[in-house]
Each structure stands twice: as structure tokens, then as C-alpha cells.
Amino acid sequence: MIKTWNQPDAAGQWAEHVSQQGADAPSGDRFILNMGPSHPSTHGVLRLVLELDGEVVVKATPDVGYLHRGDEKIAENMTYNQFVPYTDRLDYLAPLANNVAYALAVEKLMGWELPPRGQAIRLIGCELARISSHLLGVGCFAMDCGAMTVFLYTFTEREKIYDLMEMLTGARLTTSYTRVGGMTRDLPANFIPAVKSFLEGLAPRVDEVDSLLSRNRIFVDRTKDIGVMSREDAIDFGITGPNLRASGVEFDLRKRHPYLGYEKFDFDVPVGSVGDSYDRYLCRLQEIRESMKILRQAIEKIPGGPICVTDKKNILPNKPSVLSDMESLIQQFMLVTEGIKAPPGEIYFGAENPKGELGFYIYSLGGGVPHRLKIRAPSFVNLSILPKLLPGCMLSDVTAILGSFDFVMGECDR
Amino acid sequence: MNPEGVTDKLKEQFQEGIVRLPDFRGETSFRLLVSGEVAHAAMLLKNGCGFDYLVDISAVDHLGVPGEKHRFELVYHLYSYASGHHLRLKTFVAEASGGLSSLPSITPVFQAANWHEREIYDLMGIRFDGHPDLRRILMWDGYPHHPLRKDFPLEGLPVETGDGRFTQSAAMEGGPFVASFSPSATGREPRSQTPSV
Incomplete structure (x- = not known):
């Protein structure tokens, strides 16, 4: 069992999780620091499992999915x-x-x-x-x-x-x-x-x-x-x-x-x-x-004309015509129930x-x-470089790097 | 390299094993007939044709779609920074009789594939041989299902993994009144669906 910094109990998930990454138990002075999922610099619910040698990050494993909604x-x-x-x-x-x-x-x-x-x-x-x-x-x-x-x-x-x-x-x-x-x-x-x-x-x-x-x-x-x-x-x-x-x-x-x-x-x-x-x-x-x-430049010259495409079969008719015109009412009903x-x-x-x-x-x-x-999702892909980028950094640099990446977990976890 | 050049190059390597699909909305698509060749194809596209940016990998579940022989389809999107061309490489993966279907990983070719493949393994249940770290990514380790498969119900399944983590089915209250694809108008009508699993 690997000692974790905030290990919950004897059958703790974090300890088990870390051991599944194929990492051997950290030797000597190394220890595991769990950062997130609730940490101000993770801008949401990113969790990082950091293996530290003193103040230097040796290995970083991001754990995403806390905001997964399907x-x-x-x-x-x-x-x-x-x-x-x-x-x-x-x-x-x-x-x-x-x-x-x-x-x-x-x-x-x-x-x-x-x-x-x-x-x-x-x-x-x-x-x-x-x-x-x-x-x-x-x-x-x-x-x-x-x-x-x-x-x-x-x-x-x-x-x-x-x-x-x-x-x-x-x-x-x-x-x-x-x-x-x-x-x-x-x-x-x-x-x-x-x-x-x-x-x-x-x-x-x-x-x-x-x-x-x-x-x-x-x-x-x-x-x-x-x-x-x-x-x-x-x-x-x-x-x-x-x-x-x-x-x-x-x-x-x-x-x-x-x-x-x-x-x-x-x-x-x-x-x-x-x-x-x-x-x-x-x-x-x-x-x-x-x-x-x-x-x-854009607000200087806004063109006039319609804002929607004119495909009558696939665009909702305007409200006054729905209230006064049979065809538009049918069209509205079909579009709302069946879609385009x-x-x-x-x-x-x-x-x-x-x-x-x-x-x-x-x-x-x-x-x-x-x-x-x-x-x-761009944030999902951008975060995937963290295991490569973080090792070798000081622990205090991790927040600076995370901040500079400007990710958002709602998009990452979808 | 333009799409025609890529077609020649791929044909040279795979002969009958690669098919150029009809263009749709100006997008170029290829179908690789043997999914086991996908790592070779990715290598060729990266090193031989200059497609250096792996945009995305998706998997499509064809369960219950009439006329589809294979259950899964993997879709790779590639882009070339030099030429500005975008292409799609598709390959079918049949459902394995026991266990999960698998195909070669392209993570050794594109680092970007690492998390995309983990996501597909997690949500669609397809294994990638040669992936350095194939674990679930959005769901947790130990979760038993693959939620993006078509036979997984929308409201979810109750799961108790015994480690304090669990899921429950969403309360649908007779809904959602969801539409689904059907050739007939009555079939397309939104209705409440009963879970099939």
C-alpha cells in the first residue's frame, strides 16, 4: 500500500488508484500529493496525483471526469x-x-x-x-x-x-x-x-x-x-x-x-x-x-437583411404567423416534434x-x-500534455502552469 | 499533400485495403478495410503525407442500424498544418464474441491519441492494443458499463461498486420524450423509451 498524503481509510481509493498506475511505491523521500479535485488553482474539478521528490514533481497523473454528464x-x-x-x-x-x-x-x-x-x-x-x-x-x-x-x-x-x-x-x-x-x-x-x-x-x-x-x-x-x-x-x-x-x-x-x-x-x-x-x-x-x-470593425458595418436562413421547411415560422396561419402552425408542430x-x-x-x-x-x-x-473539447486535449509537462517542475510552479493553460472542466469532462 | 496525392500514397501501400469514400460537404474520407492496419496507416499519413495533427478520434456504435455488418466504427480526424488539408480515416471493428473488441493503438504515432483512446475504451468499450496506459478516464476504475453504447439506457443503470461509489438511474417521470431515428414518421415521433437492458 502506498502512503498517500490524505489517505481516506484502510481501503482508501486514492491509494488503490495510485498503485494501479504501474508506479512502484515511491522510494526514499518521495511521496504522493493529491491536488484537487477541489483546489483553487484547478479552476473546477481537476484532480492531479503528484509524486514529489522534495519539492520537485517527479510524476503527474491528471484525473478528469468529475464533471462528466454524458x-x-x-x-x-x-x-x-x-x-x-x-x-x-x-x-x-x-x-x-x-x-x-x-x-x-x-x-x-x-x-x-x-x-x-x-x-x-x-x-x-x-x-x-x-x-x-x-x-x-x-x-x-x-x-x-x-x-x-x-x-x-x-x-x-x-x-x-x-x-x-x-x-x-x-x-x-x-x-x-x-x-x-x-x-x-x-x-x-x-x-x-x-x-x-x-x-x-x-x-x-x-x-x-x-x-x-x-x-x-x-x-x-x-x-x-x-x-x-x-x-x-x-x-x-x-x-x-x-x-x-x-x-x-x-x-x-x-x-x-x-x-x-x-x-x-x-x-x-x-x-x-x-x-x-x-x-x-x-x-x-x-x-x-x-x-x-x-x-x-464589425460594429461599423453590420449588414441589413434577415438573420436566419430562408429554408421554410426547417426554420421555425415567426410567432404571429403561427397564431394566424394554419400552415405555419403545422410547420411549427412538425419542427418541434420531429426536428429538422x-x-x-x-x-x-x-x-x-x-x-x-x-x-x-x-x-x-x-x-x-x-x-x-x-x-x-479543446480543454480535454490540452490537459493531456500535463504528464509530460509537469515532471521536473517545482510544486509551486504547478499552479502557475495550470493557470497558464486556462482550461475549463465543463468542457473537458462533457 | 492534397487529397489526390494522399489517395495514391495510401493505394500504393494498401492496394485494395483502402477505399476513398464519396466526398460529403467537401470533406475527404477513407475507409481502411482491415482495422489491424490502422497504426500503419496513421504512420504513413503522419510521416509520408504530412498529417501531423491528430484532431480527434471517435467511435460510432452501429447497433440496430439496418445494413451495417459490423457493430463499431472508429473515426480518426487528421489535419496537416503544412497543406491545410483535413481528412477522415474510418475503420470497422466487429463486436468480439467474448470480451471487448480491440484494434492497434496509434498512441506510439500520435501522443494526442492517448486520452482519446482511453475515452473510447471507457465509454464505448473498445480495447487498444499497445496503449501505454489503458484505464478509464471519465468514469472511474471499476465502473462496469460502457455508457455510450447504444444498448446502454439513457437514464443510466444502478451501479454499486462496493467502494462507496455508486450511480442510480435518473428519475425520468415517464420521460424523456425523446425522438429517435426511424424511416417512418410514427417511429420518429418523440415518445418515452423503456430501457432495453
């Missing part, structure tokens, strides 16, 4: 539109971006493309979600390294984004804004001026965070050359998003395979050079600025979400229900 199983048992609220709960720091990625995946299966106005609205939502997620990523990372102030600043700004979300979708967190082929509602009247004034207020705040952290001696010492992820490792482990770019791979799905009309916007993709925790922080901070750049009429086939669609590439693989046999829906 989203993929649930998706196989409901119509495509019924699954939209479940996508809110994947990456719950950027729910709107998940809604959009899912809707785009089903629309790819249907062979649809949204009219320009619908795309522009989705793009604005996605970028707001990205700013919100990165603000949390940077703020919590700073707090994991001991800088409380930044966290309070970024959360003040996130609060304003939540207000914008509420204005747009009616909900702050569980947005469920998209439907297959469109959105639930058009932009509210005063939304654009609100975004404009938010961006004006955000710019100095981001600069302030920058000045608080980027040359802060304590922060730099704690993050520079810590958790260095080489370019080759990042690619081999399938890392995506800012974590990949920090390792020097210039890859952004918005640039390489543009969707939602990203090709029409002028923005840069920040790329790191070392791949350490500090680079990951810099990439996120710079991406906030790039997202602001995209948003400023998807063709048989299979598609994969990946979107550049704040955490990385969020992909949906849909295997359809036709009809309103997917036969199989697989969610390629």
Missing part, C-alpha cells in the same frame, strides 16, 4: 435544436462561442450558410465571448501567481460583457442564443452603442492589466521559462488555441479556414516564441486586443474557440436526431 449520450436522444442549451455548459466561460460552433456544425451538415447579417451578429457574439474568456484566463492566472488586483479589474470588465450578453440573448450565462439556421432574436436597438462604449472602457483596462503584469518582477519570475512546451510537443499532443500559438505555431482557424466571414476583417494572430507560461499569458492578453480590433430534416452523412466542424479548437463530429442517418455526436 453530453454525447444526451445528444443522441434529442433533436438538434434541443441540444443547444447543453452547449452552454461546455465551456461555460464563453457559452455564446459554443452555441455558434455547434450551430455552424449542424448547418454544415445541412449545407446552409447564414445571410450576412446573421453571420455578423454571431461574429460579434463570438468575439465578446473570447474577450470574456481571456479576461478570466488572465485574471485567474494572475491570482494563481498571487496578484489579486488584476483579477478584480478583469472581473469588473467581464461583468459588463455579461450585461451585453443579457441584452443580446436574455441570459447572462446560459445564452442558448443560436438555433440551427439562425438565432433566436435580432440585435436589440441599443446594443451597438453599448458595445462601443464597452470597448472604449476596456482598452485602458487592458493596458492597465498589461502594465500590472507584463513587467512585474514577481509575475515574470514565476512564469518565465516555467512549463516550456516545445513546438513539436504541442503539435504531437494536439494542443490548440492560444496554448499552441504560444509555442510558436502560427495557426488560427479564423485565419486558415475562415468561417462567419472572418476573412473580411483585419486582425493579427499573436504567436509566442518560447512556449512558457509567460508566453501563454502574453498571447491571451494580445488576443483580447485583436478581438477588440475585430469588434470595432437533416440528410444522412457525416461532417466535422472545428471552430476557433477561446480555449482552442472546439469541434463537433456529427454522424447522421437522416432525420432530426444525430446517430452520434462527438465533441472534440
Whole structure:
């Protein structure tokens, strides 16, 4: 029996679990430290089993699944539109971006493309979600390294984004804004001026965070050359998003395979050079600025016209016509009970979400229900490199590395 | 390397053993007829064709689908950073008569496959030969079922593993009024489903 730090009892699960990893009993001074699933720097319910030699990590075994809800199983048992609220709960720091990625995946299966106005609205939502997620990523990372102030600043700004979300979708967190082929509602009247004034207020705040952290001696010492992820490792482990770019791979799905009309916007993709925790922080901070750049361009020229595709057979008719017109009522009933009429086939669609590439693989046999829906969750894949990255680090660096990865367990465990 | 080049390269190696499926929505798919060759195919695609990024691995359960001879299908998504091409490699895995079906692991080729394969082992019950650490990942060690299989009921099964961990069936109250695929309109109608296990 291996001694564990907080071994529950004689038949303790943790001790048994550790022995199943094929690890021999730690020799000499080594001991097992159980970190999580309830630990402030694990940002949710990640559990790490760390084997320590003094203060140095010798072996790290992540244990995920504490938030597993069986989203993929649930998706196989409901119509495509019924699954939209479940996508809110994947990456719950950027729910709107998940809604959009899912809707785009089903629309790819249907062979649809949204009219320009619908795309522009989705793009604005996605970028707001990205700013919100990165603000949390940077703020919590700073707090994991001991800088409380930044966290309070970024959360003040996130609060304003939540207000914008509420204005747009009616909900702050569980947005469920998209439907297959469109959105639930058009932009509210005063939304654009609100975004404009938010961006004006955000710019100095981001600069302030920058000045608080980027040359802060304590922060730099704690993050520079810590958790260095080489370019080759990042690619081999399938890392995506800012974590990949920090390792020097210039890859952004918005640039390489543009969707939602990203090709029409002028923005840069920040790329790191070392791949350490500090680079990951810099990439996120710079991406906030790039997202602001995209948003400023997007709200300048929002196209007019419809926001939904015009496939009458597969889009819910508007409410007044349902109440007054027999055909629309039937159409509404059929769509709600049977769902859209998807063709048989299979598609994969990946979107550049704040955490990385969020992909949906849909295997359809036709009809309103997917036969199989697989969610390629970026946090799940990003965490899989931890057993490679953590050994050799000091125990205190573990929190800095976890913070720099900016994962979210709702998405990892699905 | 473009899809045509990849097709030639794969044909050269596997001859009749690989089939290019019709493109759907602009996506390239290949079917490997012998699932035991999947590690070779992955190696060839990575080292010979430049597909260096393993995007995802999924498994599909074809239980009860008319016209499907094999129960499981493994789906690998690969991407090439250099050429920007995306491809899908599929292979059937028959249900083993006793124990779990298995096929070779591609973790030695792509590190990214490690957790994807553990997830498939956990949720779908397919073993990967040569995987360095094949343990359950989302459910706990000792959990007896594979929940993503089609014969596992949506509300779950009561499980007591004797170590203090347990699951109970969800209270469905006559629901969920779930839709499922059927060729007939009445079959597609949402209804409460009784668990088949």
C-alpha cells in the first residue's frame, strides 16, 4: 500500500488508484500529493496525483471526469435544436462561442450558410465571448501567481460583457442564443452603442492589466521559462488555441479556414516564441486586443437583411404567423416534434474557440436526431500534455502552469 | 499533400485495403478495410503525407442500424498544418464474441491519441492494443458499463461498486420524450423509451 498524503481509510481509493498506475511505491523521500479535485488553482474539478521528490514533481497523473454528464449520450436522444442549451455548459466561460460552433456544425451538415447579417451578429457574439474568456484566463492566472488586483479589474470588465450578453440573448450565462439556421432574436436597438462604449472602457483596462503584469518582477519570475512546451510537443499532443500559438505555431482557424466571414476583417494572430507560461499569458492578453480590433470593425458595418436562413421547411415560422396561419402552425408542430430534416452523412466542424479548437463530429442517418455526436473539447486535449509537462517542475510552479493553460472542466469532462 | 496525392500514397501501400469514400460537404474520407492496419496507416499519413495533427478520434456504435455488418466504427480526424488539408480515416471493428473488441493503438504515432483512446475504451468499450496506459478516464476504475453504447439506457443503470461509489438511474417521470431515428414518421415521433437492458 502506498502512503498517500490524505489517505481516506484502510481501503482508501486514492491509494488503490495510485498503485494501479504501474508506479512502484515511491522510494526514499518521495511521496504522493493529491491536488484537487477541489483546489483553487484547478479552476473546477481537476484532480492531479503528484509524486514529489522534495519539492520537485517527479510524476503527474491528471484525473478528469468529475464533471462528466454524458453530453454525447444526451445528444443522441434529442433533436438538434434541443441540444443547444447543453452547449452552454461546455465551456461555460464563453457559452455564446459554443452555441455558434455547434450551430455552424449542424448547418454544415445541412449545407446552409447564414445571410450576412446573421453571420455578423454571431461574429460579434463570438468575439465578446473570447474577450470574456481571456479576461478570466488572465485574471485567474494572475491570482494563481498571487496578484489579486488584476483579477478584480478583469472581473469588473467581464461583468459588463455579461450585461451585453443579457441584452443580446436574455441570459447572462446560459445564452442558448443560436438555433440551427439562425438565432433566436435580432440585435436589440441599443446594443451597438453599448458595445462601443464597452470597448472604449476596456482598452485602458487592458493596458492597465498589461502594465500590472507584463513587467512585474514577481509575475515574470514565476512564469518565465516555467512549463516550456516545445513546438513539436504541442503539435504531437494536439494542443490548440492560444496554448499552441504560444509555442510558436502560427495557426488560427479564423485565419486558415475562415468561417462567419472572418476573412473580411483585419486582425493579427499573436504567436509566442518560447512556449512558457509567460508566453501563454502574453498571447491571451494580445488576443483580447485583436478581438477588440475585430469588434470595432464589425460594429461599423453590420449588414441589413434577415438573420436566419430562408429554408421554410426547417426554420421555425415567426410567432404571429403561427397564431394566424394554419400552415405555419403545422410547420411549427412538425419542427418541434420531429426536428429538422437533416440528410444522412457525416461532417466535422472545428471552430476557433477561446480555449482552442472546439469541434463537433456529427454522424447522421437522416432525420432530426444525430446517430452520434462527438465533441472534440479543446480543454480535454490540452490537459493531456500535463504528464509530460509537469515532471521536473517545482510544486509551486504547478499552479502557475495550470493557470497558464486556462482550461475549463465543463468542457473537458462533457 | 492534397487529397489526390494522399489517395495514391495510401493505394500504393494498401492496394485494395483502402477505399476513398464519396466526398460529403467537401470533406475527404477513407475507409481502411482491415482495422489491424490502422497504426500503419496513421504512420504513413503522419510521416509520408504530412498529417501531423491528430484532431480527434471517435467511435460510432452501429447497433440496430439496418445494413451495417459490423457493430463499431472508429473515426480518426487528421489535419496537416503544412497543406491545410483535413481528412477522415474510418475503420470497422466487429463486436468480439467474448470480451471487448480491440484494434492497434496509434498512441506510439500520435501522443494526442492517448486520452482519446482511453475515452473510447471507457465509454464505448473498445480495447487498444499497445496503449501505454489503458484505464478509464471519465468514469472511474471499476465502473462496469460502457455508457455510450447504444444498448446502454439513457437514464443510466444502478451501479454499486462496493467502494462507496455508486450511480442510480435518473428519475425520468415517464420521460424523456425523446425522438429517435426511424424511416417512418410514427417511429420518429418523440415518445418515452423503456430501457432495453
